[in-house]
Amino acid sequence: EQRSTRFMDIGFIGLGNMGQPMARRLIQAGHKLVVYDTRNDAVAPLVAMGAQLASSPADVADRVETVMASLPSLQISEKVTTGEGGVIHGKRIKRFIDLSTTGSRVAAKIAAALAKKNIVQIDSPVSGGVGGATKGTLAVMVSGPKAEIDLVKDALAVFGKVFVIGEKPGMAQTMKLANNFLSATAMAATSEAVAMGVKAGLDPAVMIDVINAGSGRTTASDGKFPQAILPRTFNYGFATALMLKDVRLCFDEAKALNVPSAVMNAVLDQWETTNAEYGGDSDFTAIVKMIEKRAGVIVGTEKKR
Numbered sequence: 433e434q435r436s437t438r439f440m441d442i443g444f445i446g447l448g449n450m451g452q453p454m455a456r457r458l459i460q461a462g463h464k465l466v467v468y469d470t471r472n473d474a475v476a477p478l479v480a481m482g483a484q485l486a487s488s489p490a491d492v493a494d495r496v497e498t499v500m501a502s503l504p505s506l507q508i509s510e511k512v513t514t515g516e517g518g519v520i521h522g523k524r525i526k527r528f529i530d531l532s533t534t535g536s537r538v539a540a541k542i543a544a545a546l547a548k549k550n551i552v553q554i555d556s557p558v559s560g561g562v563g564g565a566t567k568g569t570l571a572v573m574v575s576g577p578k579a580e581i582d583l584v585k586d587a588l589a590v591f592g593k594v595f596v597i598g599e600k601p602g603m604a605q606t607m608k609l610a611n612n613f614l615s616a617t618a619m620a621a622t623s624e625a626v627a628m629g630v631k632a633g634l635d636p637a638v639m640i641d642v643i644n645a646g647s648g649r650t651t652a653s654d655g656k657f658p659q660a661i662l663p664r665t666f667n668y669g670f671a672t673a674l675m676l677k678d679v680r681l682c683f684d685e686a687k688a689l690n691v692p693s694a695v696m697n698a699v700l701d702q703w704e705t706t707n708a709e710y711g712g713d714s715d716f717t718a719i720v721k722m723i724e725k726r727a728g729v730i731v732g733t734e735k736k737r
């Protein structure tokens with residue numbers, strides 16, 4: 433049985449923390465890329481690898497049938513897709529694959545607008561962070577028309593494990609929000625738990641080891657704390673503004689569906705405070721500093737100041 437990888441011409445818009453390593457993996461897998469980002473330093477490394485540089489999202493969509501995007505905010509996603517100079521104005525584009533987290537409402541809105549120009553929207557939010565994007569071990573959640581998904585599945589598999597969630601626009605977004613709410617909750621809760629222990633005299637490194645061997649283990653305790661919090665580098669690679677966006681979208685979605693959201697509300701509050709005090713550009717591990725300030729302790733290997 434022969435299975436040939438289909439090499440595609442792919443447009444890639446938004447080459448930031450996630451888009452950069454994902455685009456690199458596509459090139460390494462043999463696909464031809466046309467790239468665009470508002471920052472020159474974001475496109476330069478890919479151009480050096482052979483990607484073509486486009487001058488706008490519409491220019492990308494003039495050159496290829498398949499366009500992917502990894503963008504930081506809902507407003508920017510709307511602008512890049514349906515705004516002035518957006519992909520909707522491209523002459524060749526047939527499908528738009530959104531790797532960004534936008535929530536199901538914005539995804540459905542963009543899908544409907546693009547459909548008017550016979551452009552198919554495929555939602556494909558991802559989870560697994562910059563590390564997963566670099567290694568190709570992301571969870572890739574896809575929703576859209578089955579035949580279209582089949583066409584791009586091989587290319588998406590370069591990013592990690594592909595999960596087809598459903599046909600309706602936005603379904604993969606709902607999946608992604610459920611996942612990120614849990615990730616956000618683990619960060620907020622682990623921060624409180626470890627701060628409590630440190631204030632009572634426990635060693636935070638020992639706490640994290642115990643939690644990771646026990647039932648409290650999460651991606652916060654086995655990833656973020658040992659990598660970016662205990663060493664106090666606070667550089668995990670995900671912005672506070674993006675975490676806040678995800679939790680807010682999740683809370684809105686639960687409310688719209690009339691599902692209890694008390695935990696979501698409490699977690700949202702913690703991210704709003706972190707965003708207000710450390711700024712949206714701060715790494716999301718800053719939530720620990722927000723808790724430390726109130727607890728009057730420092731969580732980390734150099735715990736006494």
Ligand code: NAD
Pocket residue numbers: 445446447448449450451468469470471474502503504505508511512531532533534558559560561562669670671674
């Ligand atoms: P980022 O801010 O690092 O990257 C976004 C990129 O988009 C930047 O390079 C920026 O210059 C570019 N950009 C901004 N406006 C633009 C425009 N008008 N046209 C073209 N490019 C533009 O963000 P990120 O961390 O890479 O996240 C991207 C998306 O992936 C977000 O939706 C985020 O929620 C999601 N996500 C991020 C992570 C993570 O760990 N960082 C994990 C999963 C999902």
